[in-house]
Amino acid sequence: MSLVLDPAAQDLLFREARTANTFSDEPVTEEQVQAIYDLVKYGPTAFNQSPLRVVLVRSAEARERLVPLMSEGNQAKTATAPLVAILAADNEFHEELPQLFPAFPQAKDAFFSERPAREQAASLNAALQAGYFIVGVRAAGLAAGPMTGFDAAGVQKEFLDGDHTPLMIINIGKPGENAWYPRSPRLSFDEAITTV
């Protein structure tokens, strides 16, 4: 075995975990979301900039605002998932940098004084954190249904502000009936990885 991670954990996080398209009625609790965040917040980002921000859509009123902004094929599952999370990149993350990276508080001005540099860093590092977040949802025994099919400008206007760029929206819950499509094939090692 080349991996030291327990095989049951490999299955839970990657091999048997699947993107869910239907969900049971079982709620996702605040404690579960806090446990997920308390785990995945440790995932690394550049200068520990941690630009991921999450909006949990819990009220019926907020859900009603969100569903019409989803692509048609995503509306039914977003309407019925126990919890929906909007993942966004904070393009003004540099304001927290002196607190988040005390080893080099000058990083804020040295690298991130210009908005385009911040947007580029925020989109990359928040997407990296989105990967950790999906792993964390699975670590809680829940299924994630990440989606990029939505009206990004509309979601930004309704739920965020001009400093936060929505990256993806994730349905979260226990899988329901017929939750999975067949597993699609993956690229082989040699198709994805080259050696020089």
Add this chain to the structure above:
Amino acid sequence: MSLVLDPAAQDLLFREARTANTFSDEPVTEEQVQAIYDLVKYGPTAFNQSPLRVVLVRSAEARERLVPLMSEGNQAKTATAPLVAILAADNEFHEELPQLFPAFPQAKDAFFSERPAREQAASLNAALQAGYFIVGVRAAGLAAGPMTGFDAAGVQKEFLDGDHTPLMIINIGKPGENAWYPRSPRLSFDEAITTV
């Protein structure tokens, strides 16, 4: 416990795992990299587009070309890490889509006929996969040292082509002496997550 993932696995992947800045001499084997890929390839991406491509820098000749392209503070660790991986987004991933997403082979033309749409999707989804990859390195009992401080145009010219955008470069190996900086603070739940 709100997480079902074994606490030892939580520690291995997130709580005790750290970004390494020095490495031991122990090599990273081809079998380890194959096991990492064989695990993390299952992480979800939009339409299973799987745009992450990895260049493993194994030869002394390639390492000599890479080190001067790193930011000054990253050169010494990139020169000495047992393995260095260049992670890139394939902006022409749509060519593989009919194979990767047989449920809807029309996605290639319906959503990704234009290069800007492909670049946006590739950078988001490859960064998501970079998050899975870092988790996978840790699942192999190895430390990752991800870096975004390098000459991106130079790395693209030396190791990739116009269709592949470098996202980050990761040093991989067993940690060496004084491998860690002190753990930086993380945002609290309420700083990163809001509920509506």
